[in-house]
Amino acid sequence: MAMLRETFDNIDPLDGWSLPAWTYSDPDFYAVEMARIFRPSWQVVCHDSDIANPGDWHSIDYCGESIILVRGTDRIVRAFTNVCRHRGSRLVDGAAGCAKKLVCPYHAWTYELDGRLTGVPDSASYPTLDKGRAGLVGVEAEQWRGFWFVRLDDDGGPSVADMMAPYETTVEPYRFEELGALGRVTLRPRAVNWKNVGDNYSDGLHIPVAHPGLTRLFGKSYGVEARERVDRMWGDLVDRPSANWSERLYQRLLPPIPHLPADRQRHWLYFKLWPNVAFDIYPDQVDFMQWLPTGPTSCLIREISYVLPDAYTGEWRHEMRAARYLNWRINRQVNAEDTALITRVQQGMQSQSFSMGPLSDKEVCLKHFCARMRAIIPEARLEHAPAAGWSNK
Secondary structure, three states: OOOHHHHOOOOOOOOOEOOOHHHHOOHHHHHHHHHHHHOOOOEEEEEHHHHOOOOEEEEEEEOOEEEEEEEOOOOOEEEEEOEOOOOOOEOOOOOEEEOOOEEOOOOOOEEOOOOOEEEOOOHHHOOOOOHHHOOOOEEEEEEEOOEEEEEOOOOOOOOHHHHHHHHHHHHHHHOHHHOEEEEEEEEEEEOOOHHHHHHHHOOOOOHHHHOHHHHHHHOOOOEEEEOOOEEEEEEEOOOOOOOOHHHHHHHHHOOOOOOOOHHHOOEEEEEEEOOOEEEEEOOOOEEEEEEEEEEOOEEEEEEEEEEOOHHHOHHHHHHHHHHHHHHHHHHHHHHHHHHHHHHHHHHHOOOOOOOOOEOOOOOHHHHHHHHHHHHHOHHHHOOOOOOOOHHHO
16 A cells, blocks of 8 residues: 555655765765855855945855955945956955955056956056956855855845845844954864754754753753745743853843843844855844855854944943853853764764665754755765766766
8 A cells, every 4th residue: 555645746755864975975966066056155254344444355265266355445345256367366365354456466466446457567568458358257245134145156046135034024123234243253174064064053853962051041942944045943041040150140141132022032043044154143142154165074164253332232231241251152062062963973974884864854954955955966866976977977
């Protein structure tokens, strides 16, 4: 007798199964991901306050590209590849800076902040040079609620604003546009495939097993949901004082937030935007985090915290600063626990005994992610890797 699910043609037989382990280490699969997943995806670079003045720039490296986001003298923000049009040299080094012009350190070709090539030493000796066509190569940029994103290729996919549209009223009270950086961007290399970081980020089942601190803080309130290109996770701080001193002090010192609704005063909120950008939203601060692939079995976690000016907390500013420090201590421990978890998974996936694993109906985000990956890269439906070189065929 046929099972009920077998009577429906629109039910994928792989629904309820993880991606095969080989997709977390295969060089060909990684190459296809770069072309089909990452080049068309939006990547967060910085906040508008990070590039407040003309000449301020921030950079991001991924997919073999280096991108500069810079504010021009006309105050318009533009994105360019960090490549001189002469011999391909990188123009700027580092994560951020400020410049009146972008000058190549190799042969001093000079570009205005709007990308125009205006200076070429001994320009008459270049018979094929057309300055009007040799400006910096532009990259698409979008600002969403104060945060700047770039994407290398436009595949017709939605904007960041469209992706987050279902949650606009949820995000609005946090006043993202008025945030300012707390510290600098932190880069943390990890010896795992990028998908293992994302799978873990959106997984609610491991919270009571592997994160005792979050379990003490949230109790059973942790929840997850998945939409087309955004996952949402959340939890509410319990009233019972934690046995851990950092958590207990955070519970006690976290001050009232005048601009947040009552149901957000003790609420932790997380969003993961397809495929690898996350916003951790707390009453006391907002963090962004992204995991950028650097190889089939490696990635770079890039993150920074943002906060509202002290004027928003008034008499509670000292308690707020203490709460932010305690938040950092709590999440430092969570990050250490997660690093151990994803490392174990990456190592275990090398075993020939493991291919795909069954997924719980509660693993809604992971099920949705797997379905989307299979739709974009059909080879992800194969239990075992095709012969090497398949990505070139």
